[in-house]
Amino acid sequence: xxxxxxxxxxxxxxxxxxxxxxxxxxxxxxxxxxxxxxxxxxxxxxxxxxxxxxxxxxxxxxxxxxxxxxxxxxxxxxxxxxxxxxxxxxxxxxxxxxxxxxxxxxxxxxxxxxxxxxxxxxxxxxxxxxxxxxxxxxxxxxxxxxxxxxxxxxxxxxxxxxxxxxxxxxxxxxxxxxxxxxxxxxxxxxxxxxxxxxxxxxxxxxxxxxxxxxxxxxxxxxxxxxxxxxxxxxxxxxxxxxxxxxxxxxxxxxxxxxxxxxxxxxxxxxxxxxxxxxxxxxxxxxxxxxxxxxxxxxxxxxxxxxxxxxxxxxxxxxxxxxxxxxxxxxxxxxxxxxxxxxxxxxxxxxxxxxxxxxxxxxxxxxxxxxxxxxxxxxxxxxxxxxxxxxxxxxxxxxxxxxxxxxxxxxxxxxxxxxxxxxxxxxxxxxxxxxxxxxxxxxxxxxxxxxxxxxxxxxxxxxxxxxxxxxxxxxxxxxxx
Numbered sequence: 001x002x003x004x005x006x007x008x009x010x011x012x013x014x015x016x017x018x019x020x021x022x023x024x025x026x027x028x029x030x031x032x033x034x035x036x037x038x039x040x041x042x043x044x045x046x047x048x049x050x051x052x053x054x055x056x057x058x059x060x061x062x063x064x065x066x067x068x069x070x071x072x073x074x075x076x077x078x079x080x081x082x083x084x085x086x087x088x089x090x091x092x093x094x095x096x097x098x099x100x101x102x103x104x105x106x107x108x109x110x111x112x113x114x115x116x117x118x119x120x121x122x123x124x125x126x127x128x129x130x131x132x133x134x135x136x137x138x139x140x141x142x143x144x145x146x147x148x149x150x151x152x153x154x155x156x157x158x159x160x161x162x163x164x165x166x167x168x169x170x171x172x173x174x175x176x177x178x179x180x181x182x183x184x185x186x187x188x189x190x191x192x193x194x195x196x197x198x199x200x201x202x203x204x205x206x207x208x209x210x211x212x213x214x215x216x217x218x219x220x221x222x223x224x225x226x227x228x229x230x231x232x233x234x235x236x237x238x239x240x241x242x243x244x245x246x247x248x249x250x251x252x253x254x255x256x257x258x259x260x261x262x263x264x265x266x267x268x269x270x271x272x273x274x275x276x277x278x279x280x281x282x283x284x285x286x287x288x289x290x291x292x293x294x295x296x297x298x299x300x301x302x303x304x305x306x307x308x309x310x311x312x313x314x315x316x317x318x319x320x321x322x323x324x325x326x327x328x329x330x331x332x333x334x335x336x337x338x339x340x341x342x343x344x345x346x347x348x349x350x351x352x353x354x355x356x357x358x359x360x361x362x363x364x365x366x367x368x369x370x371x372x373x374x375x376x377x378x379x380x381x382x383x384x385x386x387x388x389x390x391x392x393x394x395x396x397x398x399x400x401x402x403x404x405x406x407x408x409x410x411x412x413x414x415x416x417x418x419x420x421x422x423x424x425x426x427x428x429x430x431x432x433x434x435x436x437x438x439x440x441x442x443x444x445x446x447x448x449x450x451x452x453x454x455x456x457x458x459x460x461x462x463x464x465x466x467x468x469x470x471x472x473x474x475x476x477x478x479x480x
Contacts, residue, residue, distance in 0.1 A: 002028045002121045004076045004101050007048065010117055014109065015078065019092055020101030026075045030138070030234065031118045033111060036282045037061065038068055045073030048118060050111050053084040053091075054303065055282065062091040070098035078114065082107035082250075083303070108247075133227055142235050143168050149209075149228035153221055156212040159232055160196075162205050162332035165294055174210060181208075181331070197225055200233020204280045204287035206335045207236060236286075249302030249309065252358065262351050265300055272314040273354055274347040275361040277307040279369075280338035284308035287341065291325050304358065307365065314348035321345070326377040333375060342368040343377040405475035408458040421476070423451045424463065428473045432464065 005024035008015050017024075029046030035054040036042070043049070049069055056062065069077060077100050081087045087104050095102040105114065119139050137148055142159065150157040150170040159167040164178035174180070180194060195217070199207040209229040217225075248261040259269060278284040278291070285301075288308040292299055298313040318324070322345055329341060346361030347353075360380035368376030403410075406421065413420055423441065427448070430436035438448040452463050461468040 002118075004028060004048075004103075006121055007076070007078075007118065008103065010121065013114060013117055014106045016104040016106075018087060018102040018104050019095045020076070020099065023076075023099060023101045026101065028075045028118070028122070030122070031115055032234070033115070035285070038064055040068040040071065043068065043072035043074060046075050047072070049074050049077050050079075050105075050114060051077070052080050052082065052111070053088070054306075056084055056088055056091070059088070059090045062088060062094040066091070066094035066098050066100055069100050074100060076101040076103055078103040078105050080105035080107060080109070080111070133224065133231075137227075138231055138234070142232065145228065145231055145235065146170055149224065152224050153211060153228075155221075157228070158210045158212075159199060160208050160210050161290060161293075162207070162335050163290065163328040164331060165290075165328075167207065167293070172212075174212075178331070180210065195225070197229040198233075199229045200236050203236065203290075204283040204336055204338050204341065205290040205329075205332055206337075207232065248300060249304060252302075252355070253304060258351060258354060267298070267300075267313070267351070269351055271298075271351055272348040273351060273357065274312045274314045274317060274345055274349075275354065275357045276310040276312060277304065277342075277344045277346075277361045277365050279307045279340070279342040279365060280336075281340065283338055287338075287343075291328070291343065295321075305362070309358075311354065322377050322379045326375065329375045329377070336375075339374070340369070341375045344368060344380065345378075346380040399478075402475050402478045405471055406459070408460075409455055412458050420451060420455045420458070423448070424455050424472065425476050427452055427463070428469055428476070432466075432469060 003024065004020075004026050007013065007028065008017060008024065027046055028048050030044065030048070031050065032043065032047045033050040034042065035052060037055040039049075055065065066077070077095060079087055079091065079102065081104065087102075092102060094100075105111075122138070133148065133152060137145060140148060146157050146159060146168050147170055156170050156172050158169040158174045158177075160174065160177060160181055161167055162181050164181040166174050166177050180196070193212065195211045197209045197211070199209045209225065209232055211225055248258075248265060251258060251261045262269070262271070276288065276292070278288045280287045285303075285308040288301065288310055292310060292312065295312075295317060297315075297317050300311040302309050322343075325343055329336070329343075342365055344361045344364035344367075346359070346364065347357035349357040357380075364378040364380045364382070367382075368378040409420055409424070412418065423437075426440050427434070427437040430440060434445050434448050434452070438445040441448065456463045459472070461472065463469060463472065
């Protein structure tokens, strides 16, 4: 039997006990990772819960999180303070109040290592989910788990994503995959030829176990299928930890030699890179995994700020990926668990320009956040250069620049109750054409010329000069 004390005794994990020394005989039955502020819906008794504290923003955040663990009967909490400046004191206190053993994870230790070692410890202790599958089923890779389930059921099986992507199968093609995915995303099944069981909760894009030829099931088959679906969800939750390159993304955020970091990851220095960011209310990591699945490209995954981030080798990556991602998300929209789903793309750029591509993706994500639609996929190429230039300017400097360039014109409009500012903007957005601007403003072209001349006098600029036009247009764009 594996207990909390067993994990502390694993030398390669270097876990440090921060509280709950009298609770180390609690039995650990499985491992679960989460970054949700309230993971209540997805917890089971006996779990070792792993967290990188990405949900923690300040004092008071720990109480509801730890209370949820206590209600679920969690065996212990293993937390890494790598991204939060250490283990917050309110987390230590909350674990003491709710009697949850707290284990501190070394900042340089990947959760993938913890998951692997805990799974091995559980296997050695013959701990596995109670059910009808063999004890080793919980440790199998997804394709092997699916083959085992299919053999036990005597029926073909597939794992289907809500986008219509067949994640894995038992060697047969899944007919009508996209209509079936759309149906289960709406909470229904396509027809009686398939049985669809949700496979895991808490992911932005849902997965399902699809079993074919299942018109008349026995009670044992129902139990086996439910167990396979549960294990698929758990495999999905733990597998993504293998993708995280913590050290590289720490260098990306804090500064340092990216060349060395990429070389350590096995990326040549001439690799062109695109940057993808996703934000989905705490489940953006799973969203990113789903959107990038199926593309034969090298990917490094991590986090940047409050978003999931991927660095994607641009060579071989389709140019229409943004539109394909938007279509896939619109297909599964009824089943999305997040209120807003935002995706942005920056680059391509050489490794030396990755930070610039990242900034482009960050600003594209902000553009998406400002839109009304629930799903926004915004490539950086859609953002005008002037917007990217202004994005790096502080609010105070924006205000000062706007006032310096447009001050006399703003004062004139306020005193005369006129709208020369609007006239100038329409004129510039009409490529400096008096005829086009006059038509857009529904005025005579001579009136337009008079107003532009007057505006130029007030500003002390020749508004037919291209350089002056650029300065004035940027100042106008500061206000949107």
